Amino acid sequence: MPPPRSTRPTYRSPVWRALRNLRDGSFCRKSSGAATVFPNPESRGMMMPRFATAAAVVLGLLSARPPVHLSAQSLRVPYQTFRLPNGLQVVVHEDHSVPVVAVNMWYHVGSSDEKPGRTGFAHLFEHIMFMGSQHVPTGDFDRLLEAAGADNNGSTTEDRTNYYEDGPANALPLMLYLDADRMGFLLPEITANKVDLQRGVVQNERRQSYENRPYGLAEENILERLYPASHPYHWPVIGSMADLQAATLDDVRRFFQTYYTPNNATLAIAGDITPRDARQFVERYFGDIARGPAVTRTPPPRVQLAGAVGAVLEDRVQLPRVYNAWHTVKAFSVDDATLDVLANVLAGGRSSRLYRRLVYELQIATDVVAFQDGGRIDGKFEVYATARPGHDLGELQRVIDEELRKLADQGPTPREVERAQNTVEAQFLSRMERVGGFGGKADQLNYYNYFVGTPDYFQKDLERYARVTPAAVRRTLQTYLTGAHRVVLSVVPQGKPELAVKEGATP
Helix, strand or coil: CCCCCCCCCCCHHHHHHCCCCCCCEECCCCCCCCCCCCCCCCCCCECCCCCCCCHHHHHHCCCCCCCCCHCCCCCCCCEEEEEECCCEEEEEEEECCCEEEEEEECCCCCCCCCCCCCCCCCHHHHCCCCCCCCCEEHHHHHHHHHHHCEEEEEEECCEEEEEEEEEEHHHHHHHHHHHHHHHCCCCCCHHHHHHHHHHHHHHHHHHHHCCCCCCCCHHHHHHHHHHHCCCCCCCCCCCCHHHHHHHHHHHHHHHHHCCCHHEEEEEEEEEECCCCHHHHHHHHCCCCCCCCCCCCCCCCCCCCCCCCCEEEECCCCCCCEEEEECCCCCCCCCHHHHHHHHHHHHHHCCCCCHHHHHHHHHCCEEECCCCCCCCCCCCCEEEEECCCCCCCHHHHHHHHHHHHHHHHCCCCCCCCHHHHHHHHHHHHHCCCCCCCCCCCHHHHHHHHHHHHHCCCCHHHHHHHCCCHHHHHHHHHHHEEEEEECCCEEEEEEEHHHCCCCCCCCCC
C-alpha cells in the first residue's frame, strides 16, 4: 500500500506507502514525532515498507478483532483541483473538524532522475531547500514557522521529493509564501558555501545510515545486483560518497532549473480552509512563478535476472542476516496489492508463516521481515531474517525456501488472507485520522495523484486488497518468487564467512 522515510518496519502495504514513509526509505531532513510511510531505512530511499514487521505485529493484534470492512463503506476524501497557468496543479481538501491546515508539496523528482556518476542530487537538494531563499534568509524558514506554531519537514525517495508544513489555519498564508519563495526565488541564493555545507551534512548522514549502521549497506548491495548500472533504481536515494563529493555548484543549479518548477510539482492543501480561499492564496504567491522546461522521461526496459545471484557481505554486525530479493511489479500494477497480502501472510505478525516457524517453533531467528516495494518504474519483493546466536544463515534459508514452496503448492488459507485485509483496513483508519505530516490526508492526496492520477483513490485502493483471494496469492508467489531469479545476500560478522548461505544451496 501507500507511502515518505526515516525508519522502517517489516511489512508494507498501500497504507504503508502512505504510512510508506515508514518503510522504504525516504531520507527525511529531520526526525519528527510523526511516522513516515512507504519504504525500510535500508531500502532504496529512506522510508519503510508498507507492511513492515514491527508495525505488523502491532496491527496483527488489531486484526484479531472483527473486521471493520471499510470496503463496504464510502471511504472518500472530497477535494477540488485546479491548475495555474504556469502548470502548478493544486488539490484542496476541506476539513473543518480541527482548526489546522496542512500544506504538502510534491516535486516530481527523485533519485531515479539522476544519472550514473551524478547520484545523490535529489536528496542533497532537499537539504538545500531549507537554506534560505531570496526573501527568506537562512534560518528564517524554521524560525517563522515555529513562531506561528507550525511544523515542517521534507523527504526524498527514488520517485519524488516531498515538503510539508502543518500549522494553525491562520498560518496558511505564511506557509504558502515560504514554499513559493523557495520555488521561485531559491536560485540566486544557491552558493558554493551552501552546497559545501549541505554536502558535508549529507555525507555524514550517509556514514550514519549506511557505513556505520549495522546492515546499513545491505540494501545498496541488493540494488546493485537487482539492477544494471544504467538503471535508475541501481543506486540508493542518498547516492554515493564519490558522487556527492564531485557535485559542483553548476550541477546543483541545473538540477533546480530542470526539476523545481511549478509544472513539475503538485500542491495539496488539506484542513480548515475553503477551496475559494485556498485558490486566492495560491494564485497570490505562486501565480507569477515562471513555468519551467517540460520534463520528459524514457522508461527503462524491464529488468529480469538471468539466474540466481548469491553474495556475501562482511559487516560490523553481531548476528548474521540473510536477504532474499526478487523483481516484481511497480506500484498499483495488477499484482501489487496481492504481493502486499503475500508479504503479510509470510511475515505480517506473530501468526504469520515465517515468523511462527523461524522465531517461535524453531527459535533460530530473532526476526523476519517481508515487503513488496513498488515504485514508479519497477518493484521488488524482499524477505530477510536475522539468525539467533549459534545458528548460520543456511538454516534460515532452508526454512524460508520450505515455506515458500509449501505456500506455492497449497496457497494461503482464507483466514490468512482475511487477516491481511483486516490489517490494511486498520491502517487506513489510522491514516485518515490526521490531515498533515508524512502519510496524512494531504500527503495521501499527493501520493494517489502522482501514481494513479486520482487524488481521492482511497476507496479504490482499499478495494484492491478486498479483491485478493487465496488463489491469487498462490499464483503471484509462483509467478514472481522463484528461486531461479533472485538475489540472496548474506550479511555476516567480519571474519565469519562460514555463517553465510553456501553457494548452490538455493534452488
